[in-house]
Amino acid sequence: MKPLLLIDAPSLYFRAFHGIPEKAAQTAAGEPVNAVRGFLDMLATLIRTRHPNRVVCAMDFDWRPAWRVKLIPSYKTHRLAPNGGEEVPDNLTPQIPVILEILGAIGIAAVGHDGYEADDVLGTLAKRGPAPVEVASGDRDLFQLVDKTTTLLYCGRGVAKLEVCDEPAVLAKYGVPASGYADFAALRGDPSDGLPGVPGVGEKTAARLISTYGSLDAIVEAVADPSADFAPGLRTKLAAAADYLAVAPQVVRVALDVPVPSLKDSLPPAPNDPDELFKLAERWNVAGPCRRLVDALVEAVAAAR
Numbered sequence: 001m002k003p004l005l006l007i008d009a010p011s012l013y014f015r016a017f018h019g020i021p022e023k024a025a026q027t028a029a030g031e032p033v034n035a036v037r038g039f040l041d042m043l044a045t046l047i048r049t050r051h052p053n054r055v056v057c058a059m060d061f062d063w064r065p066a067w068r069v070k071l072i073p074s075y076k077t078h079r080l081a082p083n084g085g086e087e088v089p090d091n092l093t094p095q096i097p098v099i100l101e102i103l104g105a106i107g108i109a110a111v112g113h114d115g116y117e118a119d120d121v122l123g124t125l126a127k128r129g130p131a132p133v134e135v136a137s138g139d140r141d142l143f144q145l146v147d148k149t150t151t152l153l154y155c156g157r158g159v160a161k162l163e164v165c166d167e168p169a170v171l172a173k174y175g176v177p178a179s180g181y182a183d184f185a186a187l188r189g190d191p192s193d194g195l196p197g198v199p200g201v202g203e204k205t206a207a208r209l210i211s212t213y214g215s216l217d218a219i220v221e222a223v224a225d226p227s228a229d230f231a232p233g234l235r236t237k238l239a240a241a242a243d244y245l246a247v248a249p250q251v252v253r254v255a256l257d258v259p260v261p262s263l264k265d266s267l268p269p270a271p272n273d274p275d276e277l278f279k280l281a282e283r284w285n286v287a288g289p290c291r292r293l294v295d296a297l298v299e300a301v302a303a304a305r
Contacts, residue, residue: 001132002304003151004265005052006122008137009110010060013039013099015138015158017092027285035095040102040289042159044296046136047267050153053304054265057103058121061112071247074194102280102290106297107272109263116258123254126150136162141185141193143170144254146178175207183216186248195248198241205234216249269301270294 016038025034047055063086064076081087103110112121119137123145126133131149135142138155146152146167154163163169170178187206189197201209213219222228223238230238238245271277271294281287 002051002053003132003134004054004056004125004129005046005050006125006133006135007043007046007055007057008118008122008135008139008142009039009057009099010063010118011138012042012136012155012159013096014092015155016042017089017095019158022091025285027283031094031284032091033095033098033284033286035092036098036102036284036286037289039099040286040293042155043108044289044293045159046153047293047300048296050134050136051300051303052134053267053300055108055267056125056263056265057108057110058118058125059100059110059112060118061114062116065115065117067115068251072195072244072251074196075251076194078191078194098280098284102277102284102286105271105273105277105280106290106293107264107268109265111260111263113258113260116255120255120258121260123256124258124260127256128260140190141182141252141254143174143178144181144185144252146170146181174203176210180210180215182253183219183249184210186216186245186252187219190252195252196244198237198244200233200237216245220245267297267301267304269298 013035017035020034020038022032022034025037026032064079068075079087100110112118119139119141122135122137122142126135126145129149133150134153135145135150136153136155136159140156142152143165146165148167152165154165156163165173167178170176170181174181174184176184184206186195187198187201187209188203189195209219213222219238220242223230223235277290281290
C-alpha cells in the first residue's frame with residue numbers, strides 16, 4: 001500500500017534557505033527565492049522517490065507554544081527575536097507565503113493549528129493515518145513517532161541523503177526503542193530546543209537508563225528506591241533534576257490530539273489552479289521547480305492507477 005507522506009515544511013524550507021545561496025535564486029527584481037526553489041525541489045524529490053498517494057505539509061502556527069514555555073521557560077529562548085517572535089532570517093520570512101500560495105495553486109494541503117508546532121500536527125496526522133505513514137523532517141524529536149506503521153525520513157543532511165528510519169534503525173542509532181526516544185531526549189537534553197536535560201547525563205547514560213528501566217517514570221521511581229543500583233553520583237544527579245524531569249516529558253512529547261480538520265490529502269492529478277500557478281511561477285522565477293513538482297505528481301498519480 002502506498003504511504004501518506006507528511007512533510008515538516010518549516011524543517012525543509014529552513015534547510016533550503018541555508019543550503020542555496022540567495023544570489024543563486026532570485027527574481028528579476030533581485031528578490032531571493034532560494035527557500036521557495038529548494039523547498040519545491042525537495043518536495044518533488046520526495047514524491048518521486050517515495051511514491052505516496054497522499055501528501056500533507058505541516059506548518060508552524062505557533063513555534064513556541066505558551067503551554068510548553070510555562071513548563072520549561074528556557075524552551076527555544078535562544079531563538080527569540082527582540083520583538084518576541086521567532087528569529088527568522090529577514091529574506092526567508094517573505095518566501096513562506098509564496099510557498100503556501102504555490103502549494104494552494106497546485107492543490108497540496110498545508111495545515112497548522114494555533115497553539116501548536118508543526119511537530120504536533122505531524123504527530124496527530126501520523127496517528128490518524130491511515131497507515132502506512134512516512135514523515136519527512138530534519139527534526140530529531142520526530143524519531144518518537146516511529147512505530148510499525150510510521151517511518152521517519154530523516155533529512156538532517158538533506159533530502160538527497162535522507163535516512164529511512166524504522167524501529168530497528170532508531171534502536172541502532174540511539175540505543176533506545178522509538179517508543180522511548182522522547183524520554184531519552186528529555187534526559188539528554190537538546191540545546192537546539194533550549195532543553196537543559198539532566199546535568200551530567202549525556203547520550204550514552206540516557207540510553208543506558210532507558211534500556212535498563214524502560215521509561216522515565218520508572219527511572220524516577222527507581223531513584224526513590226534505596227535498593228536500586230545506580231552508578232556513583234548518578235542517583236544524586238537525577239534526584240536534583242526531579243522538578244525538571246516532572247515536566248520535561250510533556251514538553252518533549254509530540255501532541256497527538258491537535259484538532260486538525262479533515263483534509264483533502266490525495267495527490268492532485270493536475271494543478272488545482274493552472275492559471276494562478278503559471279502567474280506565481282513567472283512572478284517568482286520558479287517555473288522550473290514548479291514544473292518538476294507537477295511532473296512528479298502526475299507520475300505518482302499515474303503509477304497509482
